Amino acid sequence: MKKYTVINTPVHNIDGIAKVTGQAGYTFDIKLPHMLYGKILRSPYAHAKILKINTRKAKRLIGVKAVVTGKDTLGIKQGIWRRYKELCDEEILARSKVRYIGEPVAAVAAVDEDTAEEAQDLIEVEYESLPAVFDPLEAIKEGAPQIHEHAEQNINVTRHIEWGDVEEGFKKADYIREDRFRVSSQAHVCMETHNAVASYTPEGKLTVWTSTQSHYYIKVLLADILGLKENDIRVISRYTGGGFGSKFELDSAQFCSALLSMKLCRPVKIVLMRDEEFMATKRRTPMFYYLRTGVKKDGKFLAKEARVYTEGGAYTAMGATALYLTGFFQAFPYVWQSYRYDGYRVYTNTEPSSAMRGFGAPQATFTAETQIDLIASDLGIDPIEIRRKNAMYPGYEVPGQARIQSCGLSQCLDKIEEWVKSRGKLPLHRGIGVAAYGFMSGGIFNWFDTPYAFSSALVQVNIDGKVDLYVGSQDMGQGSNTTLSMICAEELGVRLEDIRLHMGDTDTCPVDLGAWGSRETLMQGNAVKMAAADAKRQILEFSAAKLGPNIVYDLDIKDRWVHLMARPERGLSYYDAVKETIRGKDGQPIVGRGHYTPHRKGMISPAYSFGVQAVEADVDPETGKITLKNCVTAHDCGQVINPLGVEGQLEGAMAMAAGYGFTEDLPMDEGKILNPNLVDYKVLRATEMPETKVVEVETYEPEGPFGAKEAGEGLTNPTAGALSNAIYHATGISIKNLPITAEKVHDAIRDRERKKKAKKTDRVQRTKQK
Amino acid sequence: MAKYLLCFTVNGEYHELYIKPKRLLVEVLRDDLGLTGTKRACNTGACAACTVLLNGASVKSCSVLALQADGAEILTVEGLADGARLSPLQRSFLDHGAYQCGFCTPGMLVSAQALLDENPKPTREEIREGIQGNICRCTGYNSIIRAVEAVAKGKYKEKG
Numbered sequence: 001m002k003k004y005t006v007i008n009t010p011v012h013n014i015d016g017i018a019k020v021t022g023q024a025g026y027t028f029d030i031k032l033p034h035m036l037y038g039k040i041l042r043s044p045y046a047h048a049k050i051l052k053i054n055t056r057k058a059k060r061l062i063g064v065k066a067v068v069t070g071k072d073t074l075g076i077k078q079g080i081w082r083r084y085k086e087l088c089d090e091e092i093l094a095r096s097k098v099r100y101i102g103e104p105v106a107a108v109a110a111v112d113e114d115t116a117e118e119a120q121d122l123i124e125v126e127y128e129s130l131p132a133v134f135d136p137l138e139a140i141k142e143g144a145p146q147i148h149e150h151a152e153q154n155i156n157v158t159r160h161i162e163w164g165d166v167e168e169g170f171k172k173a174d175y176i177r178e179d180r181f182r183v184s185s186q187a188h189v190c191m192e193t194h195n196a197v198a199s200y201t202p203e204g205k206l207t208v209w210t211s212t213q214s215h216y217y218i219k220v221l222l223a224d225i226l227g228l229k230e231n232d233i234r235v236i237s238r239y240t241g242g243g244f245g246s247k248f249e250l251d252s253a254q255f256c257s258a259l260l261s262m263k264l265c266r267p268v269k270i271v272l273m274r275d276e277e278f279m280a281t282k283r284r285t286p287m288f289y290y291l292r293t294g295v296k297k298d299g300k301f302l303a304k305e306a307r308v309y310t311e312g313g314a315y316t317a318m319g320a321t322a323l324y325l326t327g328f329f330q331a332f333p334y335v336w337q338s339y340r341y342d343g344y345r346v347y348t349n350t351e352p353s354s355a356m357r358g359f360g361a362p363q364a365t366f367t368a369e370t371q372i373d374l375i376a377s378d379l380g381i382d383p384i385e386i387r388r389k390n391a392m393y394p395g396y397e398v399p400g401q402a403r404i405q406s407c408g409l410s411q412c413l414d415k416i417e418e419w420v421k422s423r424g425k426l427p428l429h430r431g432i433g434v435a436a437y438g439f440m441s442g443g444i445f446n447w448f449d450t451p452y453a454f455s456s457a458l459v460q461v462n463i464d465g466k467v468d469l470y471v472g473s474q475d476m477g478q479g480s481n482t483t484l485s486m487i488c489a490e491e492l493g494v495r496l497e498d499i500r501l502h503m504g505d506t507d508t509c510p511v512d513l514g515a516w517g518s519r520e521t522l523m524q525g526n527a528v529k530m531a532a533a534d535a536k537r538q539i540l541e542f543s544a545a546k547l548g549p550n551i552v553y554d555l556d557i558k559d560r561w562v563h564l565m566a567r568p569e570r571g572l573s574y575y576d577a578v579k580e581t582i583r584g585k586d587g588q589p590i591v592g593r594g595h596y597t598p599h600r601k602g603m604i605s606p607a608y609s610f611g612v613q614a615v616e617a618d619v620d621p622e623t624g625k626i627t628l629k630n631c632v633t634a635h636d637c638g639q640v641i642n643p644l645g646v647e648g649q650l651e652g653a654m655a656m657a658a659g660y661g662f663t664e665d666l667p668m669d670e671g672k673i674l675n676p677n678l679v680d681y682k683v684l685r686a687t688e689m690p691e692t693k694v695v696e697v698e699t700y701e702p703e704g705p706f707g708a709k710e711a712g713e714g715l716t717n718p719t720a721g722a723l724s725n726a727i728y729h730a731t732g733i734s735i736k737n738l739p740i741t742a743e744k745v746h747d748a749i750r751d752r753e754r755k756k757k758a759k760k761t762d763r764v765q766r767t768k769q770k
Numbered sequence: 771m772a773k774y775l776l777c778f779t780v781n782g783e784y785h786e787l788y789i790k791p792k793r794l795l796v797e798v799l800r801d802d803l804g805l806t807g808t809k810r811a812c813n814t815g816a817c818a819a820c821t822v823l824l825n826g827a828s829v830k831s832c833s834v835l836a837l838q839a840d841g842a843e844i845l846t847v848e849g850l851a852d853g854a855r856l857s858p859l860q861r862s863f864l865d866h867g868a869y870q871c872g873f874c875t876p877g878m879l880v881s882a883q884a885l886l887d888e889n890p891k892p893t894r895e896e897i898r899e900g901i902q903g904n905i906c907r908c909t910g911y912n913s914i915i916r917a918v919e920a921v922a923k924g925k926y927k928e929k930g
Binding site for chain 2: 010015017019020021024025026028029190191193240241242243274476477479644645647648651652653654655656677679683684686687689691692
């Protein structure tokens with residue numbers, strides 16, 4: 001019998017037909033009877049006191065039903081790091097002070113969007129502008145404007161990671177290199193902007209439809225800030241038009257629509273405009289990175305010291321996690337004898353920076369991998385060789401942090417080396433750069449302070465053999481609905497089409513923490529597998545009586561056939577077994593429960609993906625223009641569940657990461673984002689995407705369902721570094737300031753030419769003088 | 771504001787509506803006709819999520835006044851399939867995983883359909899150029915390009 005009948009076979013997503021026919025209903029598409037439309041008024045100041053808000057004129061406009069300001073709230077400061085009070089620092093509707101351009105100060109509900117917009121202009125806000133600070137390195141200086149009362153020198157969070165004897169390591173090193181990097185921000189650019197439809201009824205119940213990565217988090221955060229019981233709130237999110245890390249904190253659309261609806265007892269819909277999305281839905285954390293690295297002359301890594309200042313923006317958000325993870329992944333995926341990381345997250349008067357796909361790791365990987373190539377080049381070692389020499393391996397323990405179980409890194413290096421060699425001699429001005437990376441499969445640390453299991457699932461097998469699977473996870477496009485259904489079908493021994501998945505509704509689904517940190521396949525997957533196994537056990541107990549094997553565990557189900565494992569031809573139909581089981585249970589359907597919370601798996605994650613990526617790029621020496629030619633990735637995500645899904649995740653992450661590397665940026669002037677639209681903010685277009693190739697290196701992860709681990713985010717990590725290395729190999733120029741734009745490359749080339757020329761003239765003149 | 775009569779055919783169905791002249795085609799399709807398959811994601815014509823066919827030509831319906839479509843034939847994503855029978859492009863999108871969150875997919879399918887209507891045998895480069903105006907933040911485009919290419923190569927000729 002085939003080992004697996006469902007998993008590892010490419011299938012299209014179970015919600016695919018709804019998506020290609022336009023039938024998939026997003027929150028953006030919801031229209032309820034009697035529904036009002038809301039708009040949010042935002043601060044034009046980066047730092048200011050709110051002296052007075054006059055809403056009288058706005059309220060008098062025909063069609064306006066309500067206007068709310070901070071005074072209409074409970075004044076609760078909220079945050080997603082709920083375990084730590086001081087990190088809950090955001091009111092969402094500011095009461096007395098605004099700290100970034102775009103911070104909400106009032107919201108209005110009206111009969112249509114036009115009226116709401118008109119009313120917005122009639123709200124009069126009197127501000128007293130305060131001195132502001134935008135650069136984290138300025139904000140930590142004494143005498144800088146203080147943004148929060150509790151945070152002296154604007155230090156928000158600090159993180160320290162250390163192992164081994166770093167000083168000793170540097171003493172033993174044959175070669176030490178120091179580099180400074182500036183890593184830029186990035187916008188998530190979900191195609192469906194943040195939105196919500198909130199409906200409060202006189203019974204005291206609130207229902208919120210919203211585009212989110214975690215309906216559970218939104219329910220709890222809304223309960224916190226609105227003073228409601230968690231279970232008086234229902235959050236529904238069937239389809240989510242992209243998330244990428246931006247949609248699991250409470251946002252202004254959710255909060256303001258709920259507040260307005262509670263006042264009016266009518267449904268209120270708020271959809272953010274694209275410029276609001278850029279200005280006020282958080283973004284990737286920009287960082288200043290200092291790296292000092294000591295190695296042996298054969299390339300063996302001895303010691304690394306990393307110091308990082310991150311531009312936190314006005315509030316904590318998920319920034320504390322990004323700060324820790326960038327420190328952890330700076331040492332990844334290598335064996336460092338000693339390592340010391342000091343990270344400082346600094347408040348600034350800019351849009352808060354937070355979670356974004358890769359979560360601190362892309363910043364770490366860009367800086368680390370760029371420096372490794374510079375070291376290799378200085379020592380005359382092959383870039384792949386130096387990585388191989390220091391690569392993590394199965395069973396390696398990151399001191400005090402993590403234990404690596406499965407790890408296919410060296411196989412990935414072999415595959416990429418093969419590909420690089422196959423390219424032969426490259427044309428002029430072309431280079432190939434490689435970067436190695438890894439990522440977590442869900443986070444361990446319970447900063448949200450949930451008393452629930454991290455993931456739960458429920459399986460119900462019905463009389464006709466069809467299976468209802470209830471999960472709390474959120475599919476935002478990454479395909480978790482399909483992955484989880486496949487895991488359920490495989491474990492239960494049925495086909496994918498037998499599974500009917502229920503998700504996206506806090507009233508009917510068990511709790512899962514949501515789709516972030518690449519956690520769904522492993523964590524929700526484990527819970528689903530356990531629930532399916534529980535249901536299967538019940539079917540097998542009844543089947544055993546019929547088939548009479550020695551012990552119950554000798555039985556299994558595969559492809560709707562209940563059989564003796566040792567003699568697969570002896571068995572009975574799954575349908576008959578289910579019917580008999582239900583009859584035997586006095587007519588009760590078969591229900592299986594599963595849950596998963598990581599235990600004793602270190603500080604970070606239960607499992608890690610690994611990979612190596614090669615980027616081949618052309619650089620035009622005249623203009624500095626970069627053209628991506630090829631991108632090949634060898635990837636270890638454990639057992640692949642849906643090959644089509646993994647390929648899509650890898651290609652998509654690579655496109656986003658390439659944008660981070662050379663086209664996407666959020667330039668600001670005094671805290672104001674200068675390009676808050678899709679014309680000036682350059683996401684990659686189809687014509688800029690290179691040919692991509694994915695080589696799967698399969699390993700078995702003992703902690704994952706069927707041996708699977710993450711495949712969603714890790715690929716956002718290597719591309720900027722691989723690209724920077726490709727440019728270095730093509731031109732000899734290393735740009736340490738993301739994004740690597742044509743302008744920067746052009747300027748660096750010109751600068752080098754000028755220096756060369758000056759040297760030459762200098763030499764000529766000196767010869768003449770002689 | 772006075773309302774004007776708009777007469778047009780959408781996905782083969784004739785409609786007469788009175789609308790304000792400032793209303794956009796995308797608004798009328800979504801709000802008045804309930805055809806919410808067509809999306810809006812930027813309102814500036816930069817992302818093409820709202821692409822529909824107007825007399826066979828692809829247009830961004832957030833940049834067209836509804837009254838400009840008077841007398842026209844419009845095709846939206848809802849008009850691609852024939853009942854349960856999906857169009858070749860739709861089937862190919864499924865097989866190639868050429869969508870993820872699905873929000874850009876309606877516009878992407880319509881743009882790709884317009885490309886194939888005009889040039890049934892596009893090269894890979896022509897496909898890339900054909901969908902250049904459409905932003906997809908999830909897939910990295912290559913699966914979409916493979917999907918369009920498969921249709922162009924005639925792999926989905928037989929009825930689904």
